[in-house]
Amino acid sequence: MTSGPPDFLQFNNLACESVGGKVLFATDEWFAPAGNLLKREPPEFLASAFTEFGKWMDGWETRRKRIPGHDWCIIQLGVPGTIHGFDVDTSFFTGNYAPAASIQAACLDETPALALEGDRTGMAASEEQFEDVSKVKSERWEFLVPINELKPGHASSCHNYFPVTLSRRVTHLRLNMYPDGGIARLRVYGVGQRDWSSIRLRELVDLVALTNGGVCVGYSNAHFGHPRNMIGLGRAANMGDGWETARRLDRPWVLETDSQGILQVPGFEWAVFRLGHPGVISQIEIDTNHFKGNFPDSCKVEVCSLTAEEEEQCCMSRWSSGPAGGWRILLPPQKLKPHNRHFYSTDALWNCGAVSHVRLFIAPDGGVSRLRLWGQLATASSGGHLKPASKL
């Protein structure tokens, strides 16, 4: 029996540098810095690239150890949250991959006071140099992944997936490699968890933002870019930082207009998001930044309210069985423009009250770089669930 990629790959990468993930400390970074672990772009190999330290590698690579111990680094998540799984990606590290790794986690109130540059001096850094404000040495942090052998970074074996079952919030990770070697990327799949107590009554927040705990829970097509990219920080860096579907193959070979001159573009693609907190959405932004020859013709937004159990059922049916109460239209169909920020406020939106989930349609296909859903948190009087759904 062949098993496909694990379900946790649908979640957000909480450690990615594009959402603020940082390496605070590494015992050794001789060949390549640990910061590479958190890059958003897939790893690459440049056969003829060498530095004064050795072969240029796109990942974290330490020296062949000639002293006791093993190498490790401390990572601060860009978005603190609950972790559902890891991908320790060894791409292109073949004769120099780390043969084994483990991952530990902590939830720290403050950032550890660290000021160490990556060590290229010939002396490995010691545990004492890592001053941990939690007063618990990082070597004693809880293991989310015990020591496991890794596979080398050939295309067929580079992904080392580790599912995690821990419902507690995590802020920092310690990645251990045994004894030394290289790892191309560490992807930390989870859901952001923010403290909602600091939000004032009637304050508008982007309820779907990754930093506020929004998460994509289903989609029809993600050929060129995953829909979760739409809820990332700031404006998209490029087309790869947005949601982009393949060209639909069921489009007519010659497009035509109907009797009223409206272009007939059958078919659509969709993506469903769970909001970080149920709320009443009053402003929407749909940004087609960078999508110029491939922006969607039009979009539509629907909403519903689901419990965690109802969401699980919908996910299991890949959203073919809709919510019991049905989807309601929040934003009726709107024409879109290329490379443009589209803003819709209350006069364009239908009154739907408090909701927990949103479905964005694009017709017939194309790319959207950002989706922002501004609203107030649900209260007992606005009629929504007071607790965010927590299962996928």
Ligand SMILES: NC(=O)NC(NC(N)=O)C(=O)[O-]
């Ligand atoms: N050819 C190599 O990759 N050699 C060494 N690594 C780098 N990056 O030069 C090594 O063996 O660890």
